[in-house]
Amino acid sequence: MMTDSVELTGNDFTEDKYARLRLITWWDQERLRDATIMVVGAGAIGNELIKDISLLGVGNILIVDMDVIENSNLTRSVLFRAKDVGRPKAEVAAERAMEMNPDIKAKALSLNVINDIGLGVFRRVNLVLGGLDNREARLAINQACYKVNKPWVDGSIEILNGFARVFTPPDGACYECTMTETDWKLINKRKSCALLTHEQMVEGKIPTTPTSSAIIAGIQVQEMLKLLHSDRGLPTLAGKCYVFNGITHDSYIAEYQRKPDCMSHDTYSNINEMPWSVHSFTLGEIVNAVKADMGEEAVVDFDRDFASVAVCSCGECKELFTPVHRLRAESVICPNCGIAMNFELFHSLDGAEVFLDKTVGEIGVPPLHILSGRVGTTSKYYEFSADEPEIFSDFSGGGQHQ
Numbered sequence: 001m002m003t004d005s006v007e008l009t010g011n012d013f014t015e016d017k018y019a020r021l022r023l024i025t026w027w028d029q030e031r032l033r034d035a036t037i038m039v040v041g042a043g044a045i046g047n048e049l050i051k052d053i054s055l056l057g058v059g060n061i062l063i064v065d066m067d068v069i070e071n072s073n074l075t076r077s078v079l080f081r082a083k084d085v086g087r088p089k090a091e092v093a094a095e096r097a098m099e100m101n102p103d104i105k106a107k108a109l110s111l112n113v114i115n116d117i118g119l120g121v122f123r124r125v126n127l128v129l130g131g132l133d134n135r136e137a138r139l140a141i142n143q144a145c146y147k148v149n150k151p152w153v154d155g156s157i158e159i160l161n162g163f164a165r166v167f168t169p170p171d172g173a174c175y176e177c178t179m180t181e182t183d184w185k186l187i188n189k190r191k192s193c194a195l196l197t198h199e200q201m202v203e204g205k206i207p208t209t210p211t212s213s214a215i216i217a218g219i220q221v222q223e224m225l226k227l228l229h230s231d232r233g234l235p236t237l238a239g240k241c242y243v244f245n246g247i248t249h250d251s252y253i254a255e256y257q258r259k260p261d262c263m264s265h266d267t268y269s270n271i272n273e274m275p276w277s278v279h280s281f282t283l284g285e286i287v288n289a290v291k292a293d294m295g296e297e298a299v300v301d302f303d304r305d306f307a308s309v310a311v312c313s314c315g316e317c318k319e320l321f322t323p324v325h326r327l328r329a330e331s332v333i334c335p336n337c338g339i340a341m342n343f344e345l346f347h348s349l350d351g352a353e354v355f356l357d358k359t360v361g362e363i364g365v366p367p368l369h370i371l372s373g374r375v376g377t378t379s380k381y382y383e384f385s386a387d388e389p390e391i392f393s394d395f396s397g398g399g400q401h402q
Contacts, residue, residue, distance in 0.1 A: 017057075017103075018057055021056065021057075026229055026232040026234065027229075028229060029057060031228055031229065032056055032057050032058050032059065032225075032228065033057055033058075033059040033103070034059055035058050035059060035060065035126045035228055036059070036060040036061075036062065036124065036125045036126055036392075036395060037053055037058050037060070037061055037062070037125060037126060037127060037128075037129060037224065038061075038062040038063075038064060038121070038122070038125045038127075038128045038129070039053070039061060039062065039063050039064070039128075039129045039131065040064045040065070040113050040128060040129070040130050040131065040132060040137070040141060041064070041065055041130060041131035041132040041133075041137075042063055042064075042065035042067075042079075042089035042090050042092075042093040042131070043065070043067075043073065043076070043077065043089065043131060043133070044073075044076040044077055044131070044157065044208050044209075044210060044213035045131030045155045045156075045157060045213045045216060045217050045220075046063070046065065046089075046093065046131035047076075047077040047078050047079045047080070047093065047213070048078065048131075048210075048213050048214050048216075048217030048218070049129045049131055049155075049217045049220060049221060050063060050079060050093050050096075050097050050106070051078055051079065051097075051100070052217060052218065052221040053129075053221060053224070054097040054098075054100045054101045054104055054106070055100065055101060056221070056225075057101060057103055057104065058104060059103070059104055059105065059395075060104070060105050060106075060107075060395040061094070061097060061104060061105070061106040061107070062106075062107055062109060062121070062125065062391075063090045063093050063094050063097075063106060063107065063108050063109065064090060064109045064111060064113050064117060065088070065089040065090040065093070065108075065109075065110065066090075066110055066111055066112045066113075066116075067088075067089050068086055068087060068088055068089065069084045069085050069086065069087055069088075069089055069092060070085065071085055073089070075210065076208055076209065076210045076213060077210075078210070079092065079093050079096040079097070080092060080093075080096075088108065088110040089110075090108035090109060090110045091108040091110060093106070093108070094106035094107060094108040105394055105395050107391075107394055107395070109391075111366075112325075113137050113140055113141060114136060114137055114140040114325055115304070115323045115325055115326060115364065115366065116366050117144070117366060118278075118365075118366040118367050118368035118369035118370070118384070118387065118391075119144055119147055119148055119268075119303075119368075119369055119370040119383075120148075120368035120369060120370055120383045120384065120385065120387070120388070121368050121391055122144045122145060122147075122148050122150055123148040123150070123271070123370075123383075124368075124388070124391075124392060125150065126150075126227075126228060127150055127151045127152060127153065127224060127227055127228070128141060128145055128150060128151075128152035128153070129152070129153050129155075129220055129221070129224060130152060130153065130154045130155060131155055131213075131217065131220075132154075132156075133156070133206050135179075135183055135186060135187050136187050138154060138175055139175060139176060139179075139187065139264070141154075141175075142167065142174050142175035142176055142264050143176075143264050143266075143303075145167065145169055146169040146170065146174055146264050146265055146266065146267055147266060147267060147268045147303075147370075148267075148268060148271075148370075149169045149170060149267055150169065151166065151167065151168040151169065151227050151238075152166075152167055153165070153166050153167075153220045153223050153224055153227075153237075154166075154167070154175065154220075155216045155217060155219070155220045156216070157206075157208050157209075157212040157213050157216050158206050158207065158208065158212075159207050159208065159209065159212070159246070160209060160211065160212050160245075160246025160247055161212065161243075161244060161245055161246050161247075162212045162213070162215060162216035162244050162246070163216065163241050163242060163243045163244065164216050164219040164220045164223065164237065164241070164242045165178075165237060165240060165241035165242065165256075166223050166227070166236055166237040166238045166239070166240065167238070167239070168227070168236070168238040168239070169265075169267060170265065170267050171238075171239075171258075172238055172239030172256075172258055173239045173256035173257060173258040173259070174258075174262060174264045174265065175264070176259075176262050176263065176264035177256055177257065177258055177259045177262050177264075178241075178256050211246070212244070212246050215244055215246075216244065219242050219244075223236055223237055237253070239255060239256050239258070240253050240254060240255045240256065241253065241254045241255075241256065268370060268372075268381045269381070270380065270381065271370060271381045271382075271383050272380065272381060272382050272383065273383050273385040274289075274382050274383060274384065274385055274386075275385065275386050276289075276360075276382070276384045276385070276386055277361075277367070277384055277386040277387050278359065278360040278361035278365050278366065278367050278368075278369065278384050278387060279359060279361045279367070279387070280359060281359060281360055281384070282356060282357055282358060282359050282360070283300075283349060283353070283355065283356045283357075283358055283359070283360060283363070284351075284356030284357060286300055286349075286360060286371070286382075287300050287349050287350075287351045287356065288351075289382075290373035290380075290382065291351065293373065293380065294373045294374075294375050294378075294380060295375055297375055298373050298374065298375045299348050299349060299350045299373070299374055299375075300348060300349040300350075300371060300372070300373055300374075301347065301348045301371065301372045301373070301374050301379070302347050302348065302365070302371055303347075303371070303372075304323050304324070304325070304347065305323070305324045305345050305346070305347045306321065306322065306323055306324065306345065306346055306347065306363050306364060307320040307321070307322055307323075307324050307327055307343045307344065307345060308320060308321060308343075308344045308345070308346055308355065309343065309344050310331070310332045310341035310342065310343040310344075311341055311342050311343070311344070312334040312336065312337055312339070312341040312342075313337075313339075314334060314336050314337050316334050316335065316336050316337070316341070318341075320332075320343060321355070321358065321362060321363045321364070322363070322364045323364040324345065326364065327343070348374075360384070365384075367384065367387035367390050367391065368383070368384055368385070368387040368388055368390070368391055369383075369384055370382065370383045370384075
């Protein structure tokens with residue numbers, strides 16, 4: 001059971017470590033203690049986010065980052081040390097967070113947020129803090145948060161400049177609403193080059209400083225606090241952007257317009273928590289269960305494309321069964337001809353497929369994910385709720401969801 005620590009002062013009396021925070025009239029420390037926050041990105045901004053929310057006593061922190069610590073991280077990341085080079089960023093950040101404040105629980109998920117974090121994980125957190133330098137990852141977070149109706153706070157920095165912005169589903173503008181034609185060209189370039197190596201994908205890194213990351217992360221965490229105390233009537237940056245110019249120290253607020261035809265505004269309703277696990281339930285069992293619930297004409301829809309097999313003109317064929325985003329060049333090179341093979345895609349199942357004996361996890365669906373059953377334009381949503389302990393068993397009270 002998590003308790004607030006006490007400290008012995010020079011005057012020989014004990015004081016709740018959060019006493020100065022409790023002096024804030026609208027502050028609810030127990031609300032922070034019981035909160036679950038997901039931090040995506042454990043780089044320069046992510047370090048500052050994790051530091052701040054750990055000091056504030058946020059009880060449960062999920063840290064998502066798939067990269068390892070490099071020497072260049074050491075000048076911009078308060079949680080990392082030289083001895084940590086080569087270790088996963090998320091793992092080290094979680095360790096340091098709990099060293100900083102033993103009252104909290106921090107868990108590392110050294111995964112790719114685009115493919116590896118189930119929608120049920122997003123559903124069980126209070127909100128998401130983003131510290132990313134990747135448009136595609138931001139778009140994935142945005143779509144996930146809107147599907148399960150969770151707010152998220154985005155931060156970005158470049159040299160001495162930065163911005164912080166807040167998105168609160170289902171109202172107002174979302175991240176996709178803010179995207180320009182240039183943003184889409186860059187994302188589509190990455191998607192059309194899905195077979196890039198990881199090294200190629202992380203080229204073009206942005207110059208940053210620990211000063212600008214501290215400023216932007218501080219704004220993000222303050223917005224988090226206001227969102228967690230939403231019943232206090234505090235103004236937030238919902239649908240807006242705080243822009244900071246570190247050269248002149250000018251700053252201003254920009255307001256975004258909601259696009260009514262934006263594809264990211266899809267929100268799942270009436271999510272059914274099922275006793276299913278992606279590790280044990282086969283595709284065939286899922287199809288049968290959905291048909292039993294919705295009727296024989298029902299199909300199962302996924303929220304992503306999967307590659308099933310690769311086929312070469314020489315007749316060579318090999319199984320892939322992975323999300324398209326994970327494909328790399330070497331995966332589809334024909335071992336006989338040495339040329340790129342064509343691969344087949346699917347994003348739904350009707351029960352006639354020949355690979356229904358595979359488990360849902362074997363094709364790359366992450367634990368605690370949500371899929372849909374569809375008949376015509378009517379959809380129902382099913383969560384792999386048996387996977388919850390895999391993510392949240394270490395946390396006080398488990399995940400929070402609606």
